[in-house]
Amino acid sequence: MTEALKVRLEQHGSMAVIYTDGYINNQGGEEIARVAYEAMEGGARTLLLNLMGTKIVNSIGISILIEIIEKMLEVDGKLAFCCLTPTIEKTFNIMGLTQYAEIFPDEEQAVGSLSPA
Amino acid sequence: MTEALKVRLEQHGSMAVIYTDGYINNQGGEEIARVAYEAMEGGARTLLLNLMGTKIVNSIGISILIEIIEKMLEVDGKLAFCCLTPTIEKTFNIMGLTQYAEIFPDEEQAVGSLSPA
Amino acid sequence: MVDSAVLREVTLTLPMLPDMEIAASKTATAMAEYMEMSPDRIDEVRMAVVEACINAIEHSGAPDRKVHITFSILGDPAPERLQIEITDFGVGFRPASVEEPNIDQKIKALRKRGWGLKIIEGLMDQVEVKTGNEGTTVIMTKARQAGER
Amino acid sequence: MVDSAVLREVTLTLPMLPDMEIAASKTATAMAEYMEMSPDRIDEVRMAVVEACINAIEHSGAPDRKVHITFSILGDPAPERLQIEITDFGVGFRPASVEEPNIDQKIKALRKRGWGLKIIEGLMDQVEVKTGNEGTTVIMTKARQAGER
């Protein structure tokens, strides 16, 4: 129970944005991974995770996000985040995750910086 | 502790609107009463309590509101409420308070109905 | 009401100090959200919990100065009802001697208080009060959805 | 850190079941809001509490299947720090044998987990782990405001 994480995907060619809504725990992470791998199979090589609707994550959920980052790097793609709460951003910094996934304050800046020139 | 209720008064002649922000408990009720009696001394005879910023009340706080209603009735004035959460409105109904104090969905409707014609 | 299994039980112990009822109301919210109760019903539970805690804090005179609360999610197999037991080890009271409050009388009376139990009963689906000289327990339940019991 | 009085103590007992860490995080929020901690700091406490509960649920194997939490507001005379003790009566572990996680290694490793304790330490002001074969207690504190301790 506890409302399951909702995930929405928007794909534009090689760029995909995943919007989350809810708690990124074990199941939440798995759900994001499922959608992310779908996007990759559809050709996405740049994945933006917009966590605007997520106020809480746990380390199990984050581990699954690291898995997605690994898979993206394997295909020379990349994953980035935007719209993080200060605590989630701080947590990603504590983990050093920011070396492998850029963080943007909002979607506009993320898309501007990530789009192929 | 717990952030104290904030109360703001807007008085226009015999009509006064009191805005609350926070928990209406014992101290919160006392604070509303203080401001309400100030308004009455300043000539207010119609008092609108806009509870938009209040998500929780307790029965001690409500008892103090009943005291204000009594004082208003004594001077042939009246007290009304607007912008209640469904639970606060239900509670006022359970108590029968609505016989002595009208409830309006929003401030516009309250002012429209309460203003001297 | 059918008998049903206790799916989850959480206990909370609060000191009898001002505003501690808010901690109880937040824990109640967490339990109710877990079982996906609707927001309006959760809000009603919150208010009832606040009232029951305030009664224990104000009236019980319990020597341990603590309110003991058990939140139980009942249902079989899925969550159906939230049951909340609020216990104090205080002096107890005689529910039969508690006068039913009446607004027409209260509006003129010196003592305007006396609404807590009536509000709890109005907001919850079921309320039971067990009280004696070893203390008081208020057991209240609310179904996950209107119409269920 | 100066010694200071326990102003308020609240205890919470949770079953070791999925998502119950959220109940702990809500109770933590209530305590932190009571002492008027800033919203960002409250959020950090919430996340640390979630991690410590998950560890107890996942790793302790405690036979009572419960997580026991004590929230204490410390300060003298005004609230200064929130202390949270998360206890399980499980198997314990050897903190010295827990490898410090490293992102460069984790990004390629099969096991990507192992971040909980590091996150707790990064988000709280002080963290102490007491563990042995009678179980584990994580004691963590966070000051009401940055710069206080």
Ligand SMILES: Nc1ncnc2c1ncn2[C@@H]1O[C@H](COP(=O)(O)OP(=O)(O)O)[C@@H](O)[C@H]1O
């Ligand atoms: N936990 C309790 N312990 C002792 N007495 C109680 C308790 N709860 C309620 N009472 C008694 O019942 C009366 C009615 O309670 P209530 O309806 O909540 O109104 P109020 O608290 O405003 O008096 C109280 O005044 C008190 O005498």
Ligand SMILES: Nc1ncnc2c1ncn2[C@@H]1O[C@H](COP(=O)(O)OP(=O)(O)O)[C@@H](O)[C@H]1O
């Ligand atoms: N309460 C606990 N009881 C037993 N072992 C624990 C407990 N907390 C942590 N541990 C041990 O410490 C390790 C590291 O924990 P942590 O940093 O939270 O990462 P993770 O939980 O992802 O493994 C765990 O894998 C476990 O072996």
